[in-house]
Amino acid sequence: MEAAIDVSRLEDADLERELRAHGLTLKLSEARRIGELLGRAPTLTELTLFDTMWSEHCSYKSSREHLKRWLPTEGPDVVLGPVEDAGIVRLGEADGRRWCLVIGHESHNHPSQVLPFEGAATGIGGIVRDVYCMGATVVGVLDPLRFGDPRGAEAARSRAIMAGVVDGIWHYANALGVPNLGGDLVFHPGYDDNCLVNVVAVGLVPEDEIVRSRVPAEAATEPYDFILVGKPTDESGFGGAAFASVILDEGVENRGAVQVPDPFLKRVLSEANKAVLAAARAAGIAIGFKDLGAGGIACVSSELAEAGGFGMRVYLDRVHVADERLASRVIACSETQERYGWAVPRRFSPQVLKIYNEDFDLPHVYRGAAARVVGEVTRDGRYTLTRGEDRLCDAPVSVVTSGIRYERESAPRRQEPPAPALDPARDLAADLLALLADPNLCDRSYLYQHYDGEVQGHACLRPGEGDSGVSAPFQSSPLGFAVTCDGNPFYGERDPYLGGALAVCEAVRNLACQGAWPLALTDCLNYGNPEKPGPFGAFVEGVRGVGEACRAIGRLSEDDRGPAPRHPIPVVSGNVSFYNESARGAAIPPSPIVALLGRVPDVSRVPGQQLLAAGDPVVLLGPRAGALGGGAYHRVVLGSAGGALPAPDFARLRAEALVVIEAAQAGWIRAAHDVGEGGVAVAAAEMLLGRRPGALGLGLELDLPAGALAPAAALFDETGGFLLEVAPAHLEEFRARCRAAGIAPVATGRVTADGRLLLAVDGAARVELALADLAAAWQGTLPALFPQSAQAAEASR
Template sequence: MASPNVDTPVIDTTARAVETPDLPQPYVELGLADDEYARIKEILGRRPTEAELAMYSVMWSEHCSYKSSKKHLSYFGKTTTPEMREKMLAGIGENAGVVDVGDGWAVTFKVESHNHPSYVEPYQGAATGVGGIVRDILAMGARPLAVADPLRFGPADAPDTRRVLPGVVAGIAGYGNCLGLPNIGGEVVFDESYAGNPLVNALCVGAMRVEDLHLAHASGKGNKIILFGARTGLDGIGGVSVLASDTFSGDETAGGRKKLPSVQVGDPFTEKVLIECCLELFAKKLVVGIQDLGGAGLSCATSELAAAGDGGMYIDLDRVPLRAKNMTPAEILSSESQERMCAVVAPSDVDAFMAVCEKWDVIATEIGEVTDGDHLVITWRGETVVDVPPRTVAHQGPVYDRPYARPAGQDTVQANTTDSLARPSTPDELRDTLLKLVSSPNLASKEWVTQQYDRYVRGNTVLAQPSDSGVIRIDESTGRGVAVATDCNSRFVYLDPYAGTQLALAEAYRNVATSGAMPVAVTNCLNFGSPRDPGVMWQFERAVHGLADGCAQLGVPVTGGNVSFYNQTGDTAILPTPVVGVLGVIDDVTRRIPTGIGNEAGETLLLLGDTHDEFGGSAWAHVIHGHLGGLPPKVDLERERLLAEILVAGSRDGMISAAHDLSDGGLAQALVEMVLIGQCGARAILADDQDPFVQLFSESAGRVLVAVPRSEELRFTEMCDARGLPWRRAGVVDPEAGALEIQDVATFGLDELSTAWEGTLPALFD
């Protein structure tokens, strides 16, 4: 889109657009369809200028406009009750969701994807994914407190995974560690479907006083628009319109890439200073409205601020600080250079605003102002290059009703149950199965990854990986804290998108409750294949309805999230992966429940919930037999709510000394992790009336293994009985044993288990 002669460019002004209505424009290359381009011309009454075309192309991209998902996402609004809305201070449509957590505190959190950039350039793709989500939290007026990273990769032993995973992990660590933000949670999952299309989702949580909430809007004629932070360069141009809104062709090796623009380059030290600068600006009440510059850059920030305001906006691109020569207006507007913010400031506060920026050595430039018109007008070199109604750019993009249909093979997949698979029955077979599972890449320790992250910087981390959820203190005077967990078993979602997504919600909800926190809100990152595939859209529609209905039943609102389509290579889509993040509140973090059992001899292990013969999509079927078929475990959200209430009550009253939810790998995996995390032996007891294999490896939902002090066992079990929660004695803590003994099955030394659980990823990636 740059002129052939960069020294004397022909400026494509709005006047020139009127004079040259038939000038060919590269709208297809920018991701726009014929009818979309025609609609832009209809809106403007002329062809768009190069700069306008750039703005519409990025803002109408799948990534920014949600044009294929908006129809289905509206279902969240239909299922959100007034009681659920009361918990939210900001919800869907804002930079991040915000909930009131009591004592005058508000917490904001969100998860977003940076998938395709992280495949092209793993380090910078992952690093700038962290930087972008942190700025979303900052834009709400909150101090970012912690991050988490749900990750998906191809097979652990694949050569390309060895290229992508270390770079992604290093990028997350390099950016987050430099910001001084603890990484307290997330997942690392391997599956063939993610080969060539890893998922790098990033979550951030922040806190503020309720009165400090900021929203993105430009109001008040004469208020100034100030761009501050890093200079604008050529990196990331086309990131959302091309890279994040299209399918990889299948040949993304060097020299064989299809339309892959440059990935953004992050500078965490600039962002760290920007965070402190913003927080001081907020504290001094010098900001009317604010928007971070992430996907779509200035195109997004200016159009969204203007669209949410009560007037128009004027911007002079000549004032934008650049770090590259001869940038065109289209490039300036489309650049996704990192570490930038855009603020609306009252004229009387401009000098004070600039003084704060100067104090923090942050570049700040007044680039325009709010007008009393209804258009966003942008000039360059004295000529008008953009003159558009801002809402048509930011909020009135195309909305598609994509065809969706249950795939023809779905019934066959569900009919392919695990009934024909050989099950272990002898003690030796059960022992061998347990060791194979705990050492498999998906169930093995992720310490190789998490040790690269600073999990305890700032000193407010209470729980972090490998705990079920991350817990961080937000108020040092009262001990109030929040817990976050992300989950998704994509095999379950593939087998039944509705139930599988509710299982993801249930697991994240349960993981938060297992720490002693009460779940209060949900965010999501919906990762799917191409929306042009009716089967993918059926998966998406079912997943959205499953999540919305599940949240309505649990009474926890969806506060925001992200849709990431086109996650496929050629015709091969990833397993549907709707990552669900749950936020919980704990009144006193000293009452949090750890995951590992302690060294109190004689503490009772209790298994809460019911165990059924449910192996569709299980780790056992996947690891031992390479099988994916049948139906996922049944989900009972009322049971999940009851379980959470009992866990929170047990935490508050000091009745539970350790707890771990049962999910991938079942009871066997939970036992192994509890004894290894706590470095303490235990003796497990299986029930006489059920197959040991089912008891050890079933992945039935709604179950938690807890350790209860002997003095509290009667009180705790009476509470469970009174509330109707099934339980059984599952063992006893035995610090002297130095082993995990499973009665009538096998005894595993802690060293043996440690070698199996902790050795897998280092052997693959060191």
């Protein structure tokens, strides 16, 4: 019989010792509250269960009210908002069916700092399971990554973590047969002690085949079983959700909280899952399906039950385990990877077991893997766990899943460092080369080479070929989708609100460059300790920035083209990652990272980023405002983060994006790139270099009007905009469309055939560089930052 812990009678010091002795992160008030809710002393298994379910990772106990207040979640295209494992939006009709996109967005930050390979790999594994469980086929992943300063005091550790994370991502996703559609990579000393590994997965599902993560209503009239599928439960990942909800102390042994990945077993399970879903559809059987992630068996079984309005009884002695000596609380709450939970009618259970255990032969694919009936749905609204005669948990299921709420003190801090002076005598060509060689702006091809962007054969624009990844998933239809990830911590640390708002703005511009109508957004909100007013205030401001940008820019679509949006961009999925702070008190910069999905009506008309034809006009949209604060030029060249940050103009962005999307879909745009980090100068260089630097041997001439701005401010200003190569035959049509939208192109240059970048300001040449010099600066940085590349170079000498 498992002993109970009398949380109501123990003195504070004794209760603290008891909780910490068992590795529990519950606060004393929380432990005592559990006793009040149960009306008795809880068992150790119950305390462990609540430790997981009440963690920030699972309960959103500090963030939920702010997410509900600021983020719009509904819209005409939304099928399922942020209520289950992933969001779902309508894409359109193709191949005779109505199709939806499924998107999930998660973080695996703490595990990746402790064990980079395993942490990143299991991050990919977890997010693809979330999408699979909606009945979808996973058609792409993205990986926004943040690492410490690769040239700072912790350079060796930051580089090693980066190499391990990248290896973990490609090993898992490539083996699973899922293409990489993009992501981004940022270095900042604020990530020295806490890297960020955010992961996004996109899936495709016919609308009539969507599966829900809940016990179906049919369980009210016939018996339903709970079936556990996958690897044998072990102690890997035990306490993982709680581990992600405390300050990271690398001096403490946390490796057991990191799960162990197996992409090859995942691939078999994915095919077997499809067979079960097909069998259920063929028989007209309603089922519930959910992956096992944070909290393991206890979390998934209780959430399936509560979402459907039922109870659940789980028999832990029926669970297939790697070691029979495992403690009951470990079996209940371990986060062993590659597992799923099903709620199915009892009459269907034998067929499910046969598909997994016989047709797909799980026990021989992986030692100890199986599908087993380990529980049953009840109608009493209670959640019980037993092991033999031992009753380990007995509580209302609503109490288990509802979590708790905190009202935190919020005191956001904004940094206002002074702006550095701009020296009119500076060599701006040399400054541009310095920017292109910086780790945050250099060529990402070396990173993309690790990932398989071709598997499944749907790639239209691969990572690095455009501002967004574009996929063409249908055989007989031009319909496709685009997706991008964005977030700039250099803005977030200066102004948390702008960190959130500007991330949404850049994501919209990125999709517009590919002619994609934005459908839905997800966010991963990465911040420090919510118990401190500063980091929590930054979170609140970041959420407000994301939400206000989504509402003000609004939905862009064929039936919503007016200057005032009729609907917001909906936020359909996401994650909050708190406690990204080391034991010495160093918190990450506020880091909201968004992913934006878009619909591409005709993938054959999607422009890429690289300039294509000499003689074509190149048009700049978006006035220059001299916003260099937090930007690359001030930071890299002048060593300062001071100065004015870019000010979002949501109405202008909406108007510009509509023009660009429509022009791209009309076939008027041959190449497109958004103006962001490094301003027009870096955007122009990147359009010349492209994914294949110098392959076309083209050049670019562009003359910018400065107005009252210094030349450097005109060239490197990070106020958002678009740089567009327009087909000559459609230039006047494009200008007319701009006039109709109230937009005046800022400048018009031209593509040349001389392999030179010539940037002038008010008629005076300020940058003149050969394509070869641009490529030399841009290409060499990233490979040298990976430890294995440096070792290989040394060995080859």
